[in-house]
Amino acid sequence: MAKKPVQFRLNGSEKAVFVDEGQNLLDVLRRGVGDLTPKYGCGQGTCGTCTVLIDGEPHLSCLTLAETIDGRQVSTTAGLARGSELHPLQAAFMDGFAAQCGYCTPGMLMAASALLERNPDPSREDIVEAISGNICRCTGYEPIINAILAAAKAGGARRYG
Amino acid sequence: MPVKVETYDRVEEAARALSASRSARFLGGGTLVMRAVNAGDQSFDTIIRLRDPDFRTIRMQGDGLVIGAGVTMAALVANRDAVFLAPVARVIGGPAIRNMATVGGNLFASGNYGDLAVALLALGATVQLAGSGSRSMPIDEFLRDRDRHATSLVQSVTVPRPRDPATFRFTKVSRVKPKGVSLMSIAALLPQSGGRVQGARVAYGAMGPMPLRAIAVERALEGQALDAAAIDRAAALAVEGIAPPTDALASSWYRAEVAGVHLKRLLAGERR
Numbered sequence: 129m130a131k132k133p134v135q136f137r138l139n140g141s142e143k144a145v146f147v148d149e150g151q152n153l154l155d156v157l158r159r160g161v162g163d164l165t166p167k168y169g170c171g172q173g174t175c176g177t178c179t180v181l182i183d184g185e186p187h188l189s190c191l192t193l194a195e196t197i198d199g200r201q202v203s204t205t206a207g208l209a210r211g212s213e214l215h216p217l218q219a220a221f222m223d224g225f226a227a228q229c230g231y232c233t234p235g236m237l238m239a240a241s242a243l244l245e246r247n248p249d250p251s252r253e254d255i256v257e258a259i260s261g262n263i264c265r266c267t268g269y270e271p272i273i274n275a276i277l278a279a280a281k282a283g284g285a286r287r288y289g
Numbered sequence: 290m291p292v293k294v295e296t297y298d299r300v301e302e303a304a305r306a307l308s309a310s311r312s313a314r315f316l317g318g319g320t321l322v323m324r325a326v327n328a329g330d331q332s333f334d335t336i337i338r339l340r341d342p343d344f345r346t347i348r349m350q351g352d353g354l355v356i357g358a359g360v361t362m363a364a365l366v367a368n369r370d371a372v373f374l375a376p377v378a379r380v381i382g383g384p385a386i387r388n389m390a391t392v393g394g395n396l397f398a399s400g401n402y403g404d405l406a407v408a409l410l411a412l413g414a415t416v417q418l419a420g421s422g423s424r425s426m427p428i429d430e431f432l433r434d435r436d437r438h439a440t441s442l443v444q445s446v447t448v449p450r451p452r453d454p455a456t457f458r459f460t461k462v463s464r465v466k467p468k469g470v471s472l473m474s475i476a477a478l479l480p481q482s483g484g485r486v487q488g489a490r491v492a493y494g495a496m497g498p499m500p501l502r503a504i505a506v507e508r509a510l511e512g513q514a515l516d517a518a519a520i521d522r523a524a525a526l527a528v529e530g531i532a533p534p535t536d537a538l539a540s541s542w543y544r545a546e547v548a549g550v551h552l553k554r555l556l557a558g559e560r561r
Contacts, residue, residue: 132294150292150326150336171327173320179385185363186385191323193316193336195294239384260468261383 134198138163139207147194154178154189157204165205165234169263176262179235180204186242186261205234208241217241220279221272228266235262240276244284252277292326296338303339304420304442313337315442317394318361320386344444347371354450358393358443362405365392373454377408377476380461383468393443396428397435400495401470401538406432407494408459410502411476412448419444432499456480460555462547464538471495472538473548475555479515486510486519491552496533496544505529506552515556524553 131146138161145160157163157180169175171190178190181203208215217240220226227233236259243250243258250258255276256269264272276284295313297303307315313335316322322336344359347368354370365371365378366387381404382390395405396416409428416431418424418441428446431438451457459476463469474494479486489510491503505526513519533544 148291149294152323152327172324173382173386176383176385182388185388187388188320188385190327191319191389193294193319193323193338195296196319196338242384257467258384261385 132195134195136197136199137201139203149195151194152190153180153187153192153194153197153202156194157189157202163204163206166238167231167234169231169235174263175232175235176239176259177232177235179238179262181238181242184242184245186239188261203238203241205237208237215241216282216284217244217276217279220275220282220284224271224275224278226267226271226275232262232264232266236264236272240279241284243276244280248280248284250276250280292334292336294336294338296340298340300339300341300344300419300442300444303337303341304418304423304444307337307442308420308422308440310335311440313440315339315393317359317391318389320382320390321394321398339442350447352449352452353447356392356446356448358391358445360392362387362390362392362395365405370450373451373457374405374408374448377405377459377461380467381405392446396431396443396446397439399499400536401472403500404459404461404471404474404494407474407492407500408457408476409446409448410492410500411459411478411490412451412457413478413490414446414448416443417445417447418442429502432501435499451478451480453480458555458558460551462551470538473533473544473551475548475552477555479510479556481515484514485512486515487512493531493548495536495538496528496531496548498534501531503527503529503531503552510556517557520553520556523556524549527552 134147135144147156166189167177169177173188173191179186180189183201239259239262255273312333314322314333315337344357346357348355362378362381366375414428415425416428456479461474462472471494476492478490480488489507491506494500506523509523509526527549528545533541535541
């Protein structure tokens with residue numbers, strides 16, 4: 129089976145990889161590029177933990193055919209922090225105990241970062257809607273919603289660099 | 290099992306490739322086909338992709354809206370000419386799904402999915418198939434024979450825009466808010482002339498193997514003023530001729546019990 133060359137930007141840096149036909153983006157990110165931040169949950173589009181941003185918009189990487197991202201920009205949780213300085217969302221998740229087992233956290237962070245980029249001052253309802261595709265079985269969502277509200281107040285929409 | 294991916298720039302080429310193979314599936318947004326790949330579905334070994342930008346456009350044509358099959362739910366929500374469909378597209382999946390799932394794919398969604406197809410059925414849309422057998426057919430006909438059309442490429446859907454947006458109503462009943470699959474969805478087009486309903490179309494989702502029309506309800510409403518008595522009569526016939534399925538969300542009995550209640554609320558214009 130033929131491998132296909134794919135070039136894309138991952139968190140600002142150029143990546144060139146060969147992908148298998150039919151391989152999904154999540155698999156390419158984790159095994160091809162070594163970015164282990166997006167997680168494999170259900171593989172069915174239900175849980176949201178594989179959420180990444182493609183050209184700034186949330187997508188499920190497990191349901192994205194890898195070769196379709198040629199020439200596009202992909203953002204993952206690995207690109208949120210700048211060195212040791214956490215993104216305001218990450219800091220707020222830590223301060224607010226918004227991660228318990230942590231498996232949903234990367235998806236939650238990406239869904240929330242897409243929201244804050246578009247809407248720096250979201251209401252509680254906006255946040256509930258933005259993370260509605262992301263399942264958390266530990267927290268009951270309240271600490272997550274509160275953390276995103278806190279990050280927004282702390283200027284979570286601010287882009288670094 | 291390895292799958293082969295074929296990419297085409299022209300819709301005719303993609304349609305030809307799709308019709309030539311029984312073991313090929315067309316990739317829209319990936320929410321159905323990649324899900325099947327991940328689940329190890331062995332029923333297909335080729336994925337067909339189309340890069341034609343026309344496939345993702347929405348344009349007006351007379352009183353109708355021609356929606357490319359590759360248009361996503363998010364694009365539909367954002368389109369000014371499609372405002373009457375926004376309340377439907379907005380409740381499908383979460384934000385990531387809406388950025389991926391397409392109008393064409395929704396016509397093939399089974400079980401508790403396919404809410405947009407339910408709305409399109411009530412609105413009396415037509416489906417355009419591409420390729421050598423290029424043709425247009427009422428969505429009723431398309432859905433009835435859906436499996437047979439799996440080797441046809443849906444190019445677009447044409448939706449007559451309701452003259453008065455208030456005559457089109459949609460409700461989705463799910464167990465989880467704001468995101469949850471449909472226990473049932475109901476769409477109704479209730480055009481009125483001289484205070485009486487004329488040309489009612491009522492459609493259900495998740496009440497059968499595919500979106501279906503509530504013919505008995507439509508007949509009960511036809512020619513009536515939309516008052517409490519007419520609504521009660523229509524609601525009493527909510528599942529006449531329909532055998533709702535039992536699935537993980539609800540039993541057939543439960544669906545049959547509550548369909549009339551949800552239908553009555555929808556017809557009365559009650560918001561929940």
